[in-house]
Every structure is written in C-alpha cells, then in structure tokens.
Amino acid sequence: MVGDHERLPGPGCGTSPGSEIVPGTTGLHLDGYGPDGTTAYTDPDSVHSTLTFLDPRTLRSQGQPLDLGAPVSYDAPVAHSPNGRLIAVAQRNATAADPSSEVEEIKIWDLLARRQVGPSLKSSTGSVALLTFTADSSALVTLDGQEFRTYPVARSRLVDELCAMADGGLTEEEWQEHIPDVSYRRTC
Numbered sequence: 001m002v003g004d005h006e007r008l009p010g011p012g013c014g015t016s017p018g019s020e021i022v023p024g025t026t027g028l029h030l031d032g033y034g035p036d037g038t039t040a041y042t043d044p045d046s047v048h049s050t051l052t053f054l055d056p057r058t059l060r061s062q063g064q065p066l067d068l069g070a071p072v073s074y075d076a077p078v079a080h081s082p083n084g085r086l087i088a089v090a091q092r093n094a095t096a097a098d099p100s101s102e103v104e105e106i107k108i109w110d111l112l113a114r115r116q117v118g119p120s121l122k123s124s125t126g127s128v129a130l131l132t133f134t135a136d137s138s139a140l141v142t143l144d145g146q147e148f149r150t151y152p153v154a155r156s157r158l159v160d161e162l163c164a165m166a167d168g169g170l171t172e173e174e175w176q177e178h179i180p181d182v183s184y185r186r187t188c
Contacts, residue, residue: 031051031078032078033056033080034080034084035084036084038056040053040054040055041054041078049067049069049070049071050065050067050068051087064114068089068091068109076090076091076128077089077090077128077129077130077131081133082135085137086110086111088106088107088131088133089131090105090106091104091106092104104122104144105121106121106140107120107121108140108153121142127144127145128143129143133153138152139151139152163187168188169188172184
C-alpha cells in the first residue's frame with residue numbers, strides 16, 4: 001500500500017513522485033492482476049464502492065472504474081476468471097431487517113459489459129475466505145465457513161445443471177400440456 005506520506009516511484013513507472021494515481025485516494029491497495037498480467041485492479045483505500053483497473057507497468061487508470069454498489073473491505077476476496085471476462089467480489093452488506101448485522105454476498109461482474117451477472121450469491125455459513133474460478137472459467141468456487149461451494153457461471157454449465165434438475169427436459173406430453181401453442185422441440 002502507498003500511504004499518505006509515501007511517494008510512488010517515478011522513473012520507469014510513468015508517473016512522477018507523489019502524483020495522484022486514482023483520484024480521491026490517499027492510499028492504493030493492489031488487490032490482484034488480470035489473468036494475462038496486463039491489468040491490475042484495486043479498491044482504493046477500501047472505502048470506495050469501485051474497483052479501479054490500472055496498467056501494472058505505469059499504474060495509470062485503464063478504462064472506467066467498475067461500480068460495485070457498496071464499499072468493499074480491504075480483506076474481501078476478489079477473483080478474476082482465467083478467460084478475463086468475469087470478476088467476482090465478496091461484499092459485506094447490512095440487512096434491511098437488521099442494519100447492525102452483516103450478510104456476505106458475492107457479486108459476479110461481466111467486465112466487458114460492466115454489469116453484474118445474475119443475482120448476488122448469499123453466503124449462508126459465514127465470511128467468504130476464498131473466491132476462485134475454475135480453469136475453464138465455467139464455475140466460481142468459494143470457501144465460506146468450513147464449506148466449499150461451486151456455482152456454475154458459464155451458460156453451457158447452467159443449461160446442463162437445469163436439464164439435470166428437470167430430468168432431461170420436457171417430454172412431448174409435458175410440452176403439449178404446458179405449452180400447447182408452440183411446436184415441440186427437444187430442450188435438453
């Protein structure tokens with residue numbers, strides 16, 4: 001972390017000593033790097049509700065910050081998918097019923113569209129200690145409390161899981177019963 005009285009190195013870094021890299025911050029936490037190493041991401045001072053993306057060679061901003069909707073604590077896990085498309089962030093939010101209690105939720109963001117993918121995932125067993133994507137970017141694996149959980153995030157994995165839950169999709173008879181105005185087609 002670069003603090004209030006510390007200066008960033010200038011030569012070779014592309015910035016002059018003491019320059020403000022991320023507007024409005026007095027410190028800078030580098031939370032991690034994208035899968036190809038060409039992007040670093042940060043939650044400045046751990047009080048803002050944005051992730052800022054930086055060029056790791058120059059520490060200059062790359063594109064628009066990602067607005068997460070709520071501040072992220074400095075120790076909150078963040079994971080970048082290997083395909084570079086998604087980022088997952090664990091956030092602690094007070095519940096509407098009890099503002100003093102905090103519920104940990106995981107949000108997955110599409111970096112190209114700059115929007116959240118699906119609803120937030122709620123941690124039911126405690127604080128999220130680890131977030132990581134599978135090597136093929138098809139699922140997010142979390143460790144919360146003492147349990148590992150796997151959440152499919154790739155469309156093909158979601159379809160496979162829905163088809164498994166539906167015992168292979170609708171039969172022609174079920175289709176005719178529920179969707180009589182549309183010609184039958186195999187769904188799974």
